[in-house]
Amino acid sequence: MTVGIDKIGFYTSPYFIDMVDLAHARNEDPKKYLIGIGQKKQAVIPPTQDVVTMAANAAQKILSEGDKEKIDLVIFGTETGVDNSKSAAIYVQSLLGISKQARSFEIKQACYGGTAGVQMAVDHIRLHPESKALVLAADIARYGLNTPGEVTQGGGAVAMVISSNPRILEVEDKRSFHSDNIMDFWRPLYRHDAVVDGHYSNSIYADFFQQTWMDYRQKYHRTIDDFRALTFHLPYTKMGLKALRSIIDQSKHPEAILEQFEASRMYNALVGNLYTGSLYLSLISLLSNSEALNQDDLIGLFSYGSGAQGEFYSGRLSDQFDRSQLKTDMDTILSERSRITIEQYQEMYQTFLPLNEEDKLFDVSSDNSCFVLKGRKENRRIYLTKNGSGDAQSLD
Known part of the structure:
Protein backbone atom coordinates (compact mmCIF):
# COMPACT_ATOMS: atom_id res chain seq x y z
CA MET A 1 0.00 0.00 0.00
CA THR A 2 1.23 3.48 -0.86
CA VAL A 3 0.34 6.64 1.09
CA GLY A 4 0.85 10.27 0.19
CA ILE A 5 -0.60 13.39 -1.41
CA ASP A 6 -3.79 12.57 -3.29
CA LYS A 7 -4.99 16.14 -3.97
CA ILE A 8 -3.37 19.54 -3.60
CA GLY A 9 -4.89 23.03 -3.74
CA PHE A 10 -3.57 26.58 -3.50
CA TYR A 11 -4.91 30.01 -2.65
CA THR A 12 -3.32 33.41 -2.44
CA SER A 13 -4.44 37.02 -2.39
CA PRO A 14 -5.92 38.57 -5.56
CA TYR A 15 -3.44 41.44 -5.10
CA PHE A 16 0.30 41.68 -5.72
CA ILE A 17 3.09 44.21 -6.04
CA ASP A 18 5.83 44.10 -8.63
CA MET A 19 9.37 43.89 -7.23
CA VAL A 20 10.57 46.54 -9.67
CA ASP A 21 8.01 48.96 -8.21
CA LEU A 22 9.12 48.11 -4.68
CA ALA A 23 12.79 48.53 -5.58
CA HIS A 24 12.15 51.97 -7.04
CA ALA A 25 10.13 53.00 -3.98
CA ARG A 26 12.97 51.89 -1.69
CA ASN A 27 15.70 53.46 -3.85
CA GLU A 28 17.21 50.07 -4.65
CA ASP A 29 18.50 48.63 -7.91
CA PRO A 30 15.74 46.26 -9.16
CA LYS A 31 18.43 43.65 -9.89
CA LYS A 32 18.96 43.30 -6.15
CA TYR A 33 15.42 41.94 -5.81
CA LEU A 34 15.04 40.21 -9.19
CA ILE A 35 18.44 38.51 -9.28
CA GLY A 36 19.99 38.83 -5.83
CA ILE A 37 16.85 37.64 -4.03
CA GLY A 38 15.19 35.89 -6.95
CA GLN A 39 11.72 37.42 -6.55
CA LYS A 40 9.51 38.98 -9.24
CA LYS A 41 6.17 39.61 -7.51
CA GLN A 42 4.80 39.50 -3.97
CA ALA A 43 1.32 38.65 -2.78
CA VAL A 44 -0.32 41.33 -0.62
CA ILE A 45 -2.87 39.95 1.81
CA PRO A 46 -5.94 42.17 2.37
CA PRO A 47 -7.41 42.52 5.89
CA THR A 48 -10.41 40.45 4.75
CA GLN A 49 -8.18 37.36 4.54
CA ASP A 50 -6.34 35.52 7.31
CA VAL A 51 -4.85 32.03 7.53
CA VAL A 52 -8.26 30.49 8.28
CA THR A 53 -9.97 31.93 5.20
CA MET A 54 -6.98 31.31 2.94
CA ALA A 55 -6.73 27.67 4.03
CA ALA A 56 -10.48 27.19 3.60
CA ASN A 57 -10.34 28.81 0.15
CA ALA A 58 -7.48 26.51 -0.87
CA ALA A 59 -9.22 23.38 0.43
CA GLN A 60 -12.70 24.03 -0.95
CA LYS A 61 -11.31 23.86 -4.48
CA ILE A 62 -10.20 20.25 -4.09
CA LEU A 63 -12.57 18.61 -1.58
CA SER A 64 -15.52 16.50 -2.71
CA GLU A 65 -18.43 15.67 -0.43
CA GLY A 66 -17.01 12.17 -0.19
CA ASP A 67 -13.67 13.56 1.00
CA LYS A 68 -15.40 15.59 3.70
CA GLU A 69 -17.10 12.46 5.04
CA LYS A 70 -13.94 10.32 5.01
CA ILE A 71 -11.55 12.90 6.50
CA ASP A 72 -11.00 12.01 10.15
CA LEU A 73 -7.89 14.15 10.71
CA VAL A 74 -7.43 17.88 10.05
CA ILE A 75 -3.98 19.31 10.75
CA PHE A 76 -3.19 23.00 10.33
CA GLY A 77 0.47 24.05 10.18
CA THR A 78 0.93 27.79 10.71
CA GLU A 79 2.94 30.38 12.57
CA THR A 80 0.26 33.01 11.97
CA GLY A 81 -2.33 31.58 14.33
CA VAL A 82 -5.53 33.48 15.05
CA ASP A 83 -5.84 32.46 18.72
CA ASN A 84 -3.49 31.34 21.48
CA SER A 85 -5.86 28.52 22.44
CA LYS A 86 -8.35 27.63 19.71
CA SER A 87 -6.80 26.08 16.62
CA ALA A 88 -7.28 27.45 13.12
CA ALA A 89 -8.11 23.88 12.08
CA ILE A 90 -11.36 23.89 14.06
CA TYR A 91 -12.55 26.97 12.18
CA VAL A 92 -11.68 25.45 8.80
CA GLN A 93 -13.33 22.13 9.66
CA SER A 94 -16.55 24.00 10.38
CA LEU A 95 -16.37 26.33 7.38
CA LEU A 96 -15.89 23.44 4.98
CA GLY A 97 -18.46 21.13 6.52
CA ILE A 98 -15.97 18.36 7.23
CA SER A 99 -17.23 15.45 9.32
CA LYS A 100 -17.32 16.20 13.04
CA GLN A 101 -15.92 12.70 13.67
CA ALA A 102 -12.43 14.07 13.06
CA ARG A 103 -9.42 15.06 15.10
CA SER A 104 -8.65 18.70 14.38
CA PHE A 105 -5.65 20.64 15.69
CA GLU A 106 -2.85 23.10 14.91
CA ILE A 107 0.93 22.62 14.75
CA LYS A 108 3.50 25.37 15.28
CA GLN A 109 7.22 25.21 14.51
CA ALA A 110 7.92 28.15 12.26
CA CYS A 111 7.95 27.12 8.57
CA TYR A 112 8.20 23.41 9.41
CA GLY A 113 4.60 23.02 10.63
CA GLY A 114 3.20 21.95 7.26
CA THR A 115 5.74 19.14 6.93
CA ALA A 116 5.08 17.96 10.47
CA GLY A 117 1.41 17.78 9.50
CA VAL A 118 2.12 15.82 6.32
CA GLN A 119 4.23 13.25 8.16
CA MET A 120 1.70 12.84 10.97
CA ALA A 121 -1.08 12.42 8.41
CA VAL A 122 0.93 9.86 6.40
CA ASP A 123 1.57 7.80 9.53
CA HIS A 124 -2.14 8.00 10.42
CA ILE A 125 -3.24 6.74 6.99
CA ARG A 126 -0.74 3.87 7.14
CA LEU A 127 -2.60 2.70 10.24
CA HIS A 128 -6.06 3.60 8.91
CA PRO A 129 -5.93 3.17 5.11
CA GLU A 130 -9.66 3.72 4.61
CA SER A 131 -9.47 7.20 6.10
CA LYS A 132 -8.33 10.50 4.62
CA ALA A 133 -6.54 13.43 6.23
CA LEU A 134 -6.52 17.13 5.37
CA VAL A 135 -3.26 19.00 5.91
CA LEU A 136 -3.30 22.80 5.69
CA ALA A 137 -0.26 25.08 5.51
CA ALA A 138 -1.07 28.79 5.55
CA ASP A 139 0.79 31.91 6.63
CA ILE A 140 1.26 35.63 6.11
CA ALA A 141 4.93 36.64 6.04
CA ARG A 142 5.52 40.06 7.58
CA TYR A 143 8.83 41.81 8.29
CA GLY A 144 7.69 45.43 8.27
CA LEU A 145 7.79 48.28 5.78
CA ASN A 146 11.17 49.65 4.75
CA THR A 147 13.05 46.74 6.35
CA PRO A 148 15.68 44.42 4.84
CA GLY A 149 13.16 41.55 5.00
CA GLU A 150 10.37 43.43 3.22
CA VAL A 151 11.27 41.92 -0.15
CA THR A 152 10.74 38.40 1.27
CA GLN A 153 7.16 38.93 2.41
CA GLY A 154 4.10 37.28 0.90
CA GLY A 155 1.35 34.88 1.89
CA GLY A 156 -1.05 32.15 0.89
CA ALA A 157 -2.22 28.64 1.67
CA VAL A 158 -1.71 25.08 0.47
CA ALA A 159 -4.23 22.33 1.21
CA MET A 160 -3.39 18.64 0.79
CA VAL A 161 -5.53 15.52 1.02
CA ILE A 162 -3.44 12.61 2.33
CA SER A 163 -4.74 9.15 1.46
CA SER A 164 -3.79 5.62 0.48
CA ASN A 165 -3.07 5.02 -3.21
CA PRO A 166 -2.45 8.74 -3.80
CA ARG A 167 -2.75 10.26 -7.26
CA ILE A 168 0.07 12.81 -6.92
CA LEU A 169 2.99 11.86 -4.67
CA GLU A 170 3.71 8.64 -2.79
CA VAL A 171 5.54 9.64 0.41
CA GLU A 172 8.30 7.18 1.31
CA ASP A 173 9.08 6.15 4.87
CA LYS A 174 12.55 7.63 4.46
CA ARG A 175 13.28 10.77 6.44
CA SER A 176 16.12 12.53 8.25
CA PHE A 177 15.80 15.24 10.91
CA HIS A 178 17.92 17.86 12.62
CA SER A 179 16.87 20.28 15.38
CA ASP A 180 18.58 22.79 17.66
CA ASN A 181 17.67 25.77 19.84
CA ILE A 182 18.49 28.61 17.43
CA MET A 183 17.42 32.27 17.58
CA ASP A 184 17.48 33.11 13.89
CA PHE A 185 13.82 34.15 13.52
CA TRP A 186 10.87 34.45 15.89
CA ARG A 187 7.50 36.20 16.17
CA PRO A 188 6.75 37.50 19.70
CA LEU A 189 3.11 37.41 20.81
CA TYR A 190 3.02 41.20 21.07
CA ARG A 191 4.09 41.81 17.44
CA HIS A 192 2.50 41.42 14.02
CA ASP A 193 5.91 41.43 12.33
CA ALA A 194 8.71 38.91 12.73
CA VAL A 195 12.11 39.47 14.32
CA VAL A 196 14.89 38.00 12.19
CA ASP A 197 18.67 37.88 11.94
CA GLY A 198 18.79 37.49 8.18
CA HIS A 199 22.42 36.52 7.61
CA TYR A 200 22.39 34.12 10.55
CA SER A 201 19.14 32.53 9.38
CA ASN A 202 20.58 31.99 5.89
CA SER A 203 23.61 30.28 7.41
CA ILE A 204 21.50 28.04 9.66
CA TYR A 205 19.26 27.06 6.74
CA ALA A 206 22.31 25.97 4.75
CA ASP A 207 23.75 24.07 7.74
CA PHE A 208 20.48 22.23 8.38
CA PHE A 209 20.19 21.27 4.73
CA GLN A 210 23.70 19.88 4.71
CA GLN A 211 23.08 17.92 7.92
CA THR A 212 19.77 16.39 6.86
CA TRP A 213 21.01 15.63 3.34
CA MET A 214 24.13 13.91 4.68
CA ASP A 215 22.11 11.90 7.22
CA TYR A 216 19.58 10.86 4.53
CA ARG A 217 22.33 9.70 2.18
CA GLN A 218 24.03 7.66 4.89
CA LYS A 219 20.80 6.05 6.15
CA TYR A 220 19.38 5.09 2.75
CA HIS A 221 22.50 4.80 0.58
CA ARG A 222 21.25 7.19 -2.08
CA THR A 223 23.00 9.88 -4.09
CA ILE A 224 21.74 13.04 -5.74
CA ASP A 225 21.47 11.21 -9.05
CA ASP A 226 18.83 8.89 -7.59
CA PHE A 227 16.52 11.94 -7.60
CA ARG A 228 14.78 13.45 -10.56
CA ALA A 229 14.30 16.73 -8.68
CA LEU A 230 14.96 18.36 -5.32
CA THR A 231 12.46 20.84 -3.87
CA PHE A 232 13.13 23.31 -1.08
CA HIS A 233 11.47 25.54 1.46
CA LEU A 234 11.75 28.87 -0.36
CA PRO A 235 11.32 31.99 1.79
CA TYR A 236 12.93 33.54 -1.26
CA THR A 237 13.98 31.57 -4.29
CA LYS A 238 17.71 32.37 -4.22
CA MET A 239 17.94 30.68 -0.80
CA GLY A 240 17.02 27.28 -2.21
CA LEU A 241 19.35 27.76 -5.18
CA LYS A 242 22.29 28.37 -2.84
CA ALA A 243 21.49 25.16 -0.95
CA LEU A 244 21.25 23.16 -4.18
CA ARG A 245 24.51 24.59 -5.50
CA SER A 246 26.27 23.37 -2.35
CA ILE A 247 25.75 19.74 -3.42
CA ILE A 248 25.38 20.01 -7.20
CA ASP A 249 28.97 18.90 -7.75
CA GLN A 250 27.92 15.48 -6.40
CA SER A 251 25.76 14.97 -9.52
CA LYS A 252 26.80 13.47 -12.83
CA HIS A 253 23.99 15.45 -14.49
CA PRO A 254 23.93 18.87 -12.75
CA GLU A 255 22.16 20.62 -15.62
CA ALA A 256 19.16 18.31 -15.33
CA ILE A 257 18.86 18.87 -11.57
CA LEU A 258 19.17 22.65 -11.98
CA GLU A 259 16.55 22.63 -14.74
CA GLN A 260 14.06 20.95 -12.42
CA PHE A 261 14.84 23.46 -9.69
CA GLU A 262 14.00 26.29 -12.06
CA ALA A 263 10.59 24.70 -12.64
CA SER A 264 10.11 24.34 -8.88
CA ARG A 265 10.68 28.00 -8.06
CA MET A 266 8.58 29.67 -10.76
CA TYR A 267 5.47 30.15 -8.62
CA ASN A 268 7.37 31.10 -5.45
CA ALA A 269 9.00 33.93 -7.39
CA LEU A 270 5.52 35.23 -8.24
CA VAL A 271 3.93 34.87 -4.78
CA GLY A 272 6.67 35.33 -2.18
CA GLN A 309 13.89 22.20 12.74
CA GLY A 310 14.97 20.67 9.47
CA GLU A 311 13.84 17.56 7.59
CA PHE A 312 14.72 15.91 4.30
CA TYR A 313 12.34 13.29 2.96
CA SER A 314 11.44 11.70 -0.34
CA GLY A 315 8.46 10.72 -2.45
CA ARG A 316 7.70 9.13 -5.80
CA LEU A 317 5.49 10.57 -8.49
CA SER A 318 2.31 8.55 -8.79
CA ASP A 319 1.46 6.77 -12.03
CA GLN A 320 -1.94 8.48 -11.79
CA PHE A 321 -0.59 12.04 -11.82
CA ASP A 322 -1.83 14.40 -14.53
CA ARG A 323 -0.17 17.81 -14.54
CA SER A 324 -2.51 19.51 -17.01
CA GLN A 325 -5.35 20.41 -14.62
CA LEU A 326 -3.00 21.52 -11.84
CA LYS A 327 -1.10 23.82 -14.18
CA THR A 328 -4.30 25.26 -15.61
CA ASP A 329 -5.66 26.01 -12.14
CA MET A 330 -2.41 27.60 -10.95
CA ASP A 331 -1.90 29.71 -14.04
CA THR A 332 -5.48 30.97 -13.72
CA ILE A 333 -5.02 31.91 -10.06
CA LEU A 334 -1.82 33.83 -10.72
CA SER A 335 -2.90 35.52 -13.96
CA GLU A 336 -6.18 36.85 -12.54
CA ARG A 337 -4.50 38.83 -9.73
CA SER A 338 -4.44 42.63 -9.76
CA ARG A 339 -1.25 44.67 -9.56
CA ILE A 340 -1.49 47.41 -6.94
CA THR A 341 0.67 50.44 -6.26
CA ILE A 342 3.19 50.65 -3.45
CA GLU A 343 0.94 53.22 -1.76
CA GLN A 344 -2.03 50.82 -1.89
CA TYR A 345 0.17 48.00 -0.60
CA GLN A 346 1.39 50.08 2.35
CA GLU A 347 -2.16 51.06 3.30
CA MET A 348 -3.34 47.44 3.05
CA TYR A 349 -0.31 46.24 5.03
CA GLN A 350 -1.14 48.54 7.92
CA THR A 351 -4.83 47.55 8.10
CA PHE A 352 -5.45 44.54 10.33
CA LEU A 353 -7.13 43.39 13.51
CA PRO A 354 -5.37 45.12 16.42
CA LEU A 355 -3.58 43.10 19.10
CA ASN A 356 -5.89 44.54 21.77
CA GLU A 357 -9.57 43.61 22.25
CA GLU A 358 -10.94 46.43 20.10
CA ASP A 359 -13.87 45.55 17.84
CA LYS A 360 -13.17 46.08 14.15
CA LEU A 361 -15.14 45.32 10.99
CA PHE A 362 -13.95 45.34 7.38
CA ASP A 363 -15.71 46.07 4.10
CA VAL A 364 -15.75 42.67 2.35
CA SER A 365 -17.58 43.83 -0.78
CA SER A 366 -14.44 43.88 -2.94
CA ASP A 367 -13.19 40.46 -1.80
CA ASN A 368 -14.76 37.85 -4.08
CA SER A 369 -13.19 34.83 -2.37
CA CYS A 370 -15.50 32.11 -1.14
CA PHE A 371 -14.50 32.67 2.49
CA VAL A 372 -13.71 36.07 3.99
CA LEU A 373 -12.93 37.61 7.37
CA LYS A 374 -15.48 40.28 8.29
CA GLY A 375 -13.62 41.28 11.42
CA ARG A 376 -13.99 40.87 15.16
CA LYS A 377 -16.79 41.68 17.58
CA GLU A 378 -16.86 41.00 21.32
CA ASN A 379 -13.61 39.01 20.98
CA ARG A 380 -15.11 36.69 18.34
CA ARG A 381 -13.76 36.51 14.79
CA ILE A 382 -16.50 36.79 12.17
CA TYR A 383 -16.12 34.61 9.09
CA LEU A 384 -18.44 34.86 6.09
CA THR A 385 -19.07 32.77 3.01
CA LYS A 386 -19.89 34.39 -0.31
CA ASN A 387 -22.16 32.96 -2.98
CA GLY A 388 -21.77 33.51 -6.69
CA SER A 389 -23.48 36.90 -6.59
CA GLY A 390 -21.03 38.23 -4.01
CA ASP A 391 -23.58 38.29 -1.21
CA ALA A 392 -22.20 37.15 2.15
CA GLN A 393 -23.64 34.89 4.78
CA SER A 394 -22.35 34.48 8.32
CA LEU A 395 -20.81 31.14 9.21
CA ASP A 396 -20.93 31.68 12.98
Missing part, protein backbone atom coordinates in the same frame (compact mmCIF):
# COMPACT_ATOMS: atom_id res chain seq x y z
CA ASN A 273 7.02 33.73 1.22
CA LEU A 274 4.30 31.39 2.52
CA TYR A 275 6.29 30.16 5.56
CA THR A 276 4.68 26.74 6.20
CA GLY A 277 3.37 26.53 2.65
CA SER A 278 6.55 27.54 0.81
CA LEU A 279 7.93 24.02 0.31
CA TYR A 280 4.58 22.81 -0.98
CA LEU A 281 4.14 25.73 -3.36
CA SER A 282 7.56 24.74 -4.68
CA LEU A 283 6.29 21.18 -5.12
CA ILE A 284 3.20 22.47 -6.94
CA SER A 285 5.44 24.59 -9.17
CA LEU A 286 7.61 21.59 -10.03
CA LEU A 287 4.62 19.37 -10.78
CA SER A 288 2.95 22.04 -12.90
CA ASN A 289 5.91 23.35 -14.87
CA SER A 290 8.27 20.42 -15.39
CA GLU A 291 7.69 18.51 -18.61
CA ALA A 292 10.42 15.99 -17.75
CA LEU A 293 8.76 14.20 -14.82
CA ASN A 294 7.60 10.62 -15.24
CA GLN A 295 5.77 8.16 -13.02
CA ASP A 296 7.89 6.69 -10.23
CA ASP A 297 10.41 9.55 -10.43
CA LEU A 298 11.99 10.20 -7.03
CA ILE A 299 11.58 13.72 -5.63
CA GLY A 300 13.44 15.06 -2.59
CA LEU A 301 11.88 17.62 -0.25
CA PHE A 302 13.81 19.81 2.20
CA SER A 303 11.76 21.48 4.91
CA TYR A 304 13.13 24.08 7.33
CA GLY A 305 11.57 25.95 10.21
CA SER A 306 13.52 28.58 12.12
CA GLY A 307 14.20 28.03 15.74
CA ALA A 308 15.10 25.46 14.32
